[in-house]
Amino acid sequence: MKVVIAPDSFKESLSAAEVAAAIAAGWRMALPATECIELPMADGGEGTTQALVTASGGRLEHCDVTGPLGETMTAFWGRIGEHTAVIECAASGGLDLLARDQRDPWRATTRGTGELIRAALDVGMTDIIIGLGGSATNDGGAGMMQALGARLLDDSGAEIGLGAEGLEKLAAIDLSGLDKRLKTARFQVACDVDNPLTGPNGASAIFGPQKGADEALVKRMDACLANYARVITECIGEKVDTIAGAGAAGGLGAAFLAFFNASLKPGIEIMLDAVDMDSHLEGADLVITGEGRIDSQTERGKTPVGVARRAKRHGVPCIALGGSVPDEVEVLEALSKQGLKAVFPILPGVMDLDQALEQADTNLKLCARNLGAFWALVR
Numbered sequence: 001m002k003v004v005i006a007p008d009s010f011k012e013s014l015s016a017a018e019v020a021a022a023i024a025a026g027w028r029m030a031l032p033a034t035e036c037i038e039l040p041m042a043d044g045g046e047g048t049t050q051a052l053v054t055a056s057g058g059r060l061e062h063c064d065v066t067g068p069l070g071e072t073m074t075a076f077w078g079r080i081g082e083h084t085a086v087i088e089c090a091a092s093g094g095l096d097l098l099a100r101d102q103r104d105p106w107r108a109t110t111r112g113t114g115e116l117i118r119a120a121l122d123v124g125m126t127d128i129i130i131g132l133g134g135s136a137t138n139d140g141g142a143g144m145m146q147a148l149g150a151r152l153l154d155d156s157g158a159e160i161g162l163g164a165e166g167l168e169k170l171a172a173i174d175l176s177g178l179d180k181r182l183k184t185a186r187f188q189v190a191c192d193v194d195n196p197l198t199g200p201n202g203a204s205a206i207f208g209p210q211k212g213a214d215e216a217l218v219k220r221m222d223a224c225l226a227n228y229a230r231v232i233t234e235c236i237g238e239k240v241d242t243i244a245g246a247g248a249a250g251g252l253g254a255a256f257l258a259f260f261n262a263s264l265k266p267g268i269e270i271m272l273d274a275v276d277m278d279s280h281l282e283g284a285d286l287v288i289t290g291e292g293r294i295d296s297q298t299e300r301g302k303t304p305v306g307v308a309r310r311a312k313r314h315g316v317p318c319i320a321l322g323g324s325v326p327d328e329v330e331v332l333e334a335l336s337k338q339g340l341k342a343v344f345p346i347l348p349g350v351m352d353l354d355q356a357l358e359q360a361d362t363n364l365k366l367c368a369r370n371l372g373a374f375w376a377l378v379r
């Protein structure tokens, strides 16, 4: 029997490679002869650089950049071959870089992403894959653009400040000082979701709360991004706010659409192609995917759904394991339509979040072992 194991990371707990290894170990407790193919996944969010570098035999490079709250930190990017760089926005502006009580989407900046792009261009990279997702930011990529030489100005002609806050006063964008290398570099943008920039399904409304925004701040940040979209249209004639993916990573997707020679793609598709998922699915009996939290956002293009859609195309059944899973049948039905036929919670009993994060490895093994035992019974 052949099982393809293609999970994302369990945030704040296990990397995608560790999740895949735990599922394989648990499954083999029940069915030791199974050929388990472990393919750690990512969809643009944290872990994307590592997963693509591992899949392509590249290496990580490190440099000092501006962190999410303006502090200096050491971040990384990936080098694949001679000319390709992978940069994930989570490396310098990621939610997992901040403790829960430090999260502040009003001030958080994407400046570090711009600095990582510059670092890659400085050493001759011409093809850049950008991973969007897992961010602590909601600044629409304003910080990134400033790091790359754009001037974002208020109505007195002064540079706006960091974060979503700065966008409230944005009145004009001057691209005359933009790094010239951006004209010739090719960007592929791997988005973890397909949300638009603004509105009820936009970056602030859907992802603001997980970054620490309350209802009032969500509204204010949505208005800031709407102002940003208006100024982009006025200054450069691009209308980006309703385009799918513009709302990824706190609106960073919008900046790539407006200012770069870039195409936005579901991140999981880029990842599946990089590991040659199609050939691994040949002759597979089952695909197991998973993510720390599986919910209605999963439908918007996150790893489990991306993997399930690809498995469905090959006629291979796909199931998922999650730390937390949907508790509404409508969400389960919607996931099932996309090919994710069943979703299993890994928790063996009531426990608090810290305990669940700590025991994720054991819980994954036990759940995978039970699934393997059930498969042995019914096949």
Ligand SMILES: O=C(O)[C@H](O)CO
Binding pocket: 045, 132, 133, 134, 135, 136, 192, 193, 207, 247, 248, 249, 250
């Ligand atoms: O970073 C974020 O805002 C979410 O992961 C959606 O892209």
